[in-house]
Structures are given as structure tokens and as C-alpha cells.
Amino acid sequence: MPAIKNVNVSHPFSDQKPGTSGLRKSTKKFLEKHYLEIFIESILSSLDNVEGSTIIVGGDGRYGNDNAIKKIVQICSAHKVGTIIVPTRGLLSTPAASNLIRDYSAIGGIILSASHNPGGLEGDFGVKLNVSNGGPAPEFVTEKIYTYSQSLTSYKLIDVEIPNLKDEGSFTIHQTKLEIIDGVQSYVSLMEDIFDFDQIGDFLKNDFSIVFDAMNAVTGPYAKRIFVDRIGLSDQCLLNSEPMPDFGNLHPDPNLTYANKLADLLLNKKLYSFGAACDGDGDRNMILGKGCFVNPSDSLAVITANTGLVPGYKKGISGVARSMPTSMAVDVVAKELDIPCYETPTGWKFFGNLLDSGKITICGEESFGTGSNHVREKDGLWAVLFWLQILAQKKCSVTDLMQNHWLHFGRNYYTRHDYESIPSEVAHQIYQDLENQLQKLNGAHFASSVITQADNYSYVDPIDKSLSDKQGLRLVLDNGSRIILRLSGTGTKGSTLRLYFERPSKSQNDLFLDPQIALKDLIIGIDHLLNIKQLTKMNIPTVIT
């Protein structure tokens, strides 16, 4: 039997603090000697009952995926993990990982992904830990991992060759069983339990054309299994469906800027009735109709309003939740449905306790994430199927669905402006400037209204009572409008400033404006207040959603 080898490292790493979702750094940083290994050792040190346990390992296929998996298998074996489950080719979407953790009663999963950040040698890499409920590790666990990483100067591994990950199979490494499985099937079965694939198929084959863009990332194989093999569409409905280490140079962030080819097909060329895209690790989604972009906050509201049309939710939903910067469109739906609506900080991990305790069934975020209690992650393909099921039931277009929703519930005009990768000093200066002004802004006139609340959002988890403060600067106006400013926790270069603007409207004459026009006074007002254009030297944001 191969021996356990101890590897000493000359110094601990001081920069392994997980952000909004795991540790994300440049690929080259992760290739530095011992960098990945120390982080994995920190993860295993922070978990209880590792010996004899089951752990899921996989990733979004970006550069470094296979080597990292093999290294993790070696380290897990040295820690006497009982079983390691790895999907073929090491490909595992984040929602599918969440599902496998729950299916196998694993103590957790290690997911290799920098989500929507570009991949390849010049791009980013990342490592996330999900815990036994299938959801992202809560803050007290990520803090523990960080603390270990700051003092660890050694790690252990079993130095043996790991089989290639191409084919399914069962292997023994030291005392550990390595199972290479079909990573797609159990996720597809879960979707089939929730949705009526036959109804969706009949609708789509009847002159309702769709296109799904996997952005050369992890969702390609799942989409092929669902839309082509199971539902029976031609593979022409799939774009960029082969996962590639550099995502074919695409930036796998499904928004109007980075999924612009898809947006052009739907919004300008109007070639399809429905279009959708997912991000690198398959948890984000963008929904488009012919000539119609669906804002993610509206998507959450529409999904919540229509759960009765989807077999998996016919029994009803207990409640909903949204992150604080997400528009309040879903609050209006929840009020009519007479169910609770929770507001949480940005980050899927904050939904975990609400889902586990049964307080909510559906949740979502403005950052192109929607999901439910079927797993403990946001789920891109689930959202796409949800939309298709609603459309198949109602037999209508995306535009009609949106317009009818607004006519019934009113509209929350919404936009997010991102200033990406700006110098950190500039981002912090702008943030600090607003924070310093909060007190005096309370009660001040702003954009034809009055600021009734100006604060830095803090959250007490209703289940475990933990406090998360400093979660975003918030201006709430007397007319229900909101402006929120926060710094991204997922970028890897400089800092990314995010500004969120929202204005509710119930007037039937004010439902169909371009959000950039409808929100103009808020956008201009905040620029006057904080001098953003001048300080960032940018006339327009990098990304407008």
C-alpha cells in the first residue's frame, strides 16, 4: 500500500480568504507551487468526520480542472476519506454537485470553478466548498478555512497515479474508493421529477423555436441530454455546447454584454422565440424572448407567480427569498400569494438556512441566479426549464408573459451598472464617500423624492441568529425607489463597483419604458452625488443589466 507523504511548505499563504463564493484567483496564482494543495488541506482540516466519509469532487472544465481533481483525490485519500465521487471528464455543474452531495449523503463537495469569470491560462480558477446540505459553506466555515490557510505549512497526500477521468469505473486508492460516475444522469432525473418534459417537448416542436448557449462551459452535456436526447430537439438548438478549458475564449457570464451573440440572435435578428444561456459552472441563467430581455429580478417574480403550473410545485410554496439588491418585484407577488418574502445579503449561502428550515421554496438574485429547494444552489437549467414549462402551459410568448405580469402586478424598473476591474483605491473612495454621507442623506431630497433610509445593510439570520453586517450601502426613497452600492466579492482584478437602481410603478401608462430612461433621474442623481464617471474615467459602465 502506498505511504502517506507529508509535504512541507516554506511559508503559509496569507491571501486565501474566500469571497462571495469560494476562493477565486488567477489561474496562474493557483498554479503556484502548493497553493491549491494548502487550500484543500485547509478545507479538509475545517470539516468534521472526514475519515470514512463521502466527498464529491468535480468542476466546470476550465484549465486546470483535471489536474486539480487528481491532486484533491490524492489529498483526500491521505485524509482517509471513504469514498470520492468524481463525474466523468471531471465535469460537474454547481447545481448538479449540490444534487450529488444530497444523493450520496456526502459530507460535502469540492467544486472547481471561478463561475462566470473567464478561464484558460490567462483567466481565473477557483475552489468552492459545499457542505452536507448541498449548499455553499456558510461564513463560519469559510472563516475557519481561511484561518487554517494562514498557518498551515504542510499538507499530506498519497503520491500515486490517479486513473484518467474519461470513463466510468471504480478504483481503490490507499483506503479510499474512487468512483468515476456519469455526472449528468442523476441531475437530469431530478429535472424530470420536477418538470413535464413531454409537455415542454410538444410545445417546442410546434413552432416555438429555442436556442440555448452553453458558452463552451459545463452545461453543454446536461443541455444535450435534456433537450436533444430526452426532449427530442435537433442539436441545432445548442450553441457552444462543448466544454473547453478556455471556454473557446468566451467570457461565460450570461448577460447582454458577454452573451452578446445570443442577445443579437434574439433581440435584433429575432430569429428564435426563446433563448437562454448559462454561466461557466451552470448556476446562472439569462432568459430572452423574441425582442425581449428578461431581467433576472423579474424572472424570479414570474417564476414565483407561476409555480402552480409546474408539476414539482403544484402542492404550493412556503415562501420566497431574494437578496437585498434584487428588485422587490417578487415581494409584490408574495404579498398577493400571501406567503412570506425574506430579504438576505448577496450570496446563495444566505438562503441555505431558510431552505433547510422549510421557510422558503423559491429564491433568487439579481445576479442571474434563481433556484428552489430541489438543491441548495442556484440552478441555471432549472430556471430555463421553468420558463419553458410556464410558456408551454400558457402557450404564449415571453413578451406576452412579461407584459401580462406587469399589467397585473405593476413593474419594478430595475438596472444594474457594473464598473469592472477599476483601481481598488477608486472603488473604495467612491464606496467610502457614500458611506460617510449616509447620516446626512437621511431625510435629504433626491431625484424628485426624499431619502427615508440611508444605511449599510445588515442581516440577522432568522434561524441561527448570526449577524452579517456591512452588506451594501442602501438609499431608500419615499416613492419606493432604491439605489444600492456594493463592491463585488467575485472579481479577481482590481475592484468591481456595482450600482443597483430600482423604481416601482403601478400606473398602466408607465409600464413599458426602457429601464435606462425610467431610472434616469436616479442614475444621474447618484453620479452627481459621487462623481463616478469622473473618478472611474468611464463614461459608461462596463456592463449594464
Ligand code: G16
Ligand atoms: C456568486 C454567488 C451569488 C452572488 C454573486 C454575487 O455568484 O454564488 O449568490 O449573487 O456571487 O457576486 P458579486 O459579489 O460579484 O456581486 P457566482 O455565480 O459567481 O457563484
